[in-house]
Amino acid sequence: MKSTRRGFLSLAGSGGGAGAATLHAISARGREAWEAENGFRGAPVFLPPPEADEIRISSNENPLGPGPAAVEGLRAAYGSIMRYPMNAATSDTDLRRKIGGMFGGGPEHVVLAPGSSEILRNAVRVYTGPGRALVTAECSYENPIRTANWMGAPVKAIPMTGGLGLDLDKMAGAAIGAGLVFLCNPNNPTGTVHTLADVTDFVNFVKKESPYTAILLDEAYYDYVTHPGFETGAELAMKHRDVFVGRTFSKAYGMAGLRVGYAVGQAGTISKLAPLALTFGTSVLSIGAAMASLEDPDYIRNEVRRNEEARKFTLDFFSSHGLDPVPSETNFVFVDIGRSAREFREACAERGVFVGRDFPPYENSHARISIGTLDEMQRATAVFAEVLGLQATDNQQQ
Numbered sequence: 001m002k003s004t005r006r007g008f009l010s011l012a013g014s015g016g017g018a019g020a021a022t023l024h025a026i027s028a029r030g031r032e033a034w035e036a037e038n039g040f041r042g043a044p045v046f047l048p049p050p051e052a053d054e055i056r057i058s059s060n061e062n063p064l065g066p067g068p069a070a071v072e073g074l075r076a077a078y079g080s081i082m083r084y085p086m087n088a089a090t091s092d093t094d095l096r097r098k099i100g101g102m103f104g105g106g107p108e109h110v111v112l113a114p115g116s117s118e119i120l121r122n123a124v125r126v127y128t129g130p131g132r133a134l135v136t137a138e139c140s141y142e143n144p145i146r147t148a149n150w151m152g153a154p155v156k157a158i159p160m161t162g163g164l165g166l167d168l169d170k171m172a173g174a175a176i177g178a179g180l181v182f183l184c185n186p187n188n189p190t191g192t193v194h195t196l197a198d199v200t201d202f203v204n205f206v207k208k209e210s211p212y213t214a215i216l217l218d219e220a221y222y223d224y225v226t227h228p229g230f231e232t233g234a235e236l237a238m239k240h241r242d243v244f245v246g247r248t249f250s251k252a253y254g255m256a257g258l259r260v261g262y263a264v265g266q267a268g269t270i271s272k273l274a275p276l277a278l279t280f281g282t283s284v285l286s287i288g289a290a291m292a293s294l295e296d297p298d299y300i301r302n303e304v305r306r307n308e309e310a311r312k313f314t315l316d317f318f319s320s321h322g323l324d325p326v327p328s329e330t331n332f333v334f335v336d337i338g339r340s341a342r343e344f345r346e347a348c349a350e351r352g353v354f355v356g357r358d359f360p361p362y363e364n365s366h367a368r369i370s371i372g373t374l375d376e377m378q379r380a381t382a383v384f385a386e387v388l389g390l391q392a393t394d395n396q397q398q
């Protein structure tokens, strides 16, 4: 790669089977985990309701759910449930207008989806194919790879850097002539972020060297980042053709069950994605709750502070017991436990603590643990200490 102001190597803040799944196993791993491993190949299942005493830290959810304003928005939307979303008191276009306005655009710059998973899937459907590769990182959110495989598109999965960040230099090189780059920033499962300066270099390089390559900047965990160098790539999306940002209300907004996500970009880019969107795919209730939640930024600020405290507690726990967590900017941590994630997961599940799935190629060394409430993390870390046979390496009480 030649035309960058500087290398992309810096990692912000860090210096660096299918098969018959049992109900118990599905419950233990959570739906996101189960789907990631099994796609849609298994029999339909219903997840049992969470047991009162279990700690479910497997799917990067906000453990407290949406704020009061969002719940009120949901309640108010009941009055419109006889209507299609376009005819509701708060319509799908109202929400698109609101979101577009947040990025200096209008409704034509936004496509809604029942969760950003659908944005990811449709992006791969639009921009990749047998002669147009998907470029992604070797250890990143798997959804785009599944769709690319289904499309018969080649996948270039670029190994991570030493600090488990995205290797932006190598991804930029691989992007030349490719159909779509999936750039997950913050990255799931590693929790790492790259600064806006580095992402800008990346996008400028790719769009100059390979103008027809599309770039999806996945910002599902955007709200949780506390690193000062991190900012949204939305301006890049508004500036460049076929560059777009994916966001969701499933994480910090606490609405994973309501299924609302969106993409933002130039109107011409959105008009390529929109025809693949499910017709009326985002319900009146979801729209009402999402709209109201955007009017309540204090809730998100508090949620970010709450997560940061519980995240720091969890990272400190691992460090003070001699383990090596990747510095996280998200609501999950990826930690080198020095053994199989499956063994760890199953031992934790037996004790009522449900942690993340396997993340190849790190499935024999690393576990992903979502951040629950501080109380949950205090109880969960006691289980981790027992399962991993950990002794504190300093005087910190955990």
Ligand SMILES: Cc1ncc(COP(=O)(O)O)c(C=O)c1O
Pocket: 032, 059, 060, 114, 115, 116, 117, 118, 120, 141, 184, 187, 188, 218, 220, 221, 247, 248, 249, 250, 256, 260, 261
């Ligand atoms: C990086 C990333 N992008 C997108 C999604 C999809 O989330 P949803 O479909 O709930 O919006 C997830 C879910 O965990 C994710 O981790």
